[in-house]
Amino acid sequence: MATTQRDYYEVLGVARRADEAEIKRAFRGLARDLHPDVSEAPDAQERFREVVEAYEVLSKRETRELYDRFGHAGLRGGGFAPTQFDFGSLNDLFAAFFGDDLFGVGARSPRSRGADLAVQVEIELTEAASGTKRGVPFPVAVTCAACGGSGAAPGTSPVTCGTCGGSGRLQRVSRSAFGEFVRSQTCPACRGAGQQIESPCPDCNGEGRKIEERKLEVEIPPGIHHGQQIRISGEGHAGGGGARAGDVYVEVDVKPDSRFVREGNDIFSTADLTITEAALGATVTVPTLDGDLDLEFSEGTQPGEIRVLRGRGMPVLQGFGRGDHRVLVNVAVPRRLNDEQRRLLEQFARSTDEETYRADEGFFEKLKSAFR
Ligand SMILES: [Zn+2]
Numbered sequence: 001m002a003t004t005q006r007d008y009y010e011v012l013g014v015a016r017r018a019d020e021a022e023i024k025r026a027f028r029g030l031a032r033d034l035h036p037d038v039s040e041a042p043d044a045q046e047r048f049r050e051v052v053e054a055y056e057v058l059s060k061r062e063t064r065e066l067y068d069r070f071g072h073a074g075l076r077g078g079g080f081a082p083t084q085f086d087f088g089s090l091n092d093l094f095a096a097f098f099g100d101d102l103f104g105v106g107a108r109s110p111r112s113r114g115a116d117l118a119v120q121v122e123i124e125l126t127e128a129a130s131g132t133k134r135g136v137p138f139p140v141a142v143t144c145a146a147c148g149g150s151g152a153a154p155g156t157s158p159v160t161c162g163t164c165g166g167s168g169r170l171q172r173v174s175r176s177a178f179g180e181f182v183r184s185q186t187c188p189a190c191r192g193a194g195q196q197i198e199s200p201c202p203d204c205n206g207e208g209r210k211i212e213e214r215k216l217e218v219e220i221p222p223g224i225h226h227g228q229q230i231r232i233s234g235e236g237h238a239g240g241g242g243a244r245a246g247d248v249y250v251e252v253d254v255k256p257d258s259r260f261v262r263e264g265n266d267i268f269s270t271a272d273l274t275i276t277e278a279a280l281g282a283t284v285t286v287p288t289l290d291g292d293l294d295l296e297f298s299e300g301t302q303p304g305e306i307r308v309l310r311g312r313g314m315p316v317l318q319g320f321g322r323g324d325h326r327v328l329v330n331v332a333v334p335r336r337l338n339d340e341q342r343r344l345l346e347q348f349a350r351s352t353d354e355e356t357y358r359a360d361e362g363f364f365e366k367l368k369s370a371f372r
């Protein structure tokens, strides 16, 4: 997998503080110019891939944050892999990214591939960890059963368009001092279909397609990141004249979990100990992605200590192993003391000396070793 090492902001030609709209605009402009179907530059394909990759990263909050903080290495650590796409039509690509049509609708040929559609699902972080299934409902255009997609009333058939003679395109020839110009445009009478319907099918009003509610069982793989899309081939809108249906892009939104912070494949959380638990040692129950876990803390546990639970983080998407879970120790100090408690603490304070608080290893050293 070729991963570009050029700066993504530079690739798109935007400032580091560019907002979503600016990034989108820059991407659309570049993609239009560089798409291999359009550009004749020898390095167009290479540059096009670069531009798509940069856009994929910078258009999503999670990956952009990772990239801003840790660069390319951070993305690889976070499990990001650029989409592998084939150079289908430019329209397909834009539909995938924006759910719209680059060149505008209207030029619908009778055997055009169906449009893609996008749906969203929201899942819990714990479901993103284990992987899950979701029934996802969405409205989709299906071929009309009454007319078989032709749009003509049963018993009748579409007739060849008189304006363009069935080609769907009109050619205009103009002469000038410089020679002859031929301009080709979509036939306005049949909108490029080459055929016209004299008596429309009553079921679909001559559209050949109808909107239907469909529900798809979507398999969400373990380790999915917020905002990632899953493509389901051929389940999108029906194509014209029996052509292939479009695809469905399911965007997965991972809800924040108040107990955990996710960074790439790693999980962070805190364990709250009282001063007596920290001083005397204690067993404290902490939440993990796999459920509650009893952690033992020895006497003299310090605030800011980090317990690393190796392999207890998020699974690596389409890979092996899991990230780590780091538990940060927080020590709660009493906020309200009664007379008796105050007396006991004062008595305790009088009994302490330097040895009571002597550190074996610098607190800062411990903190650093946890991140190694
Ligand atoms: Zn129909």
Ligand SMILES: [Zn+2]
Residues within 6 Å of the ligand: 161, 162, 163, 164, 165, 166, 167, 168, 169, 187, 188, 189, 190, 191, 192, 193, 194, 195
């Ligand atoms: Zn026509």
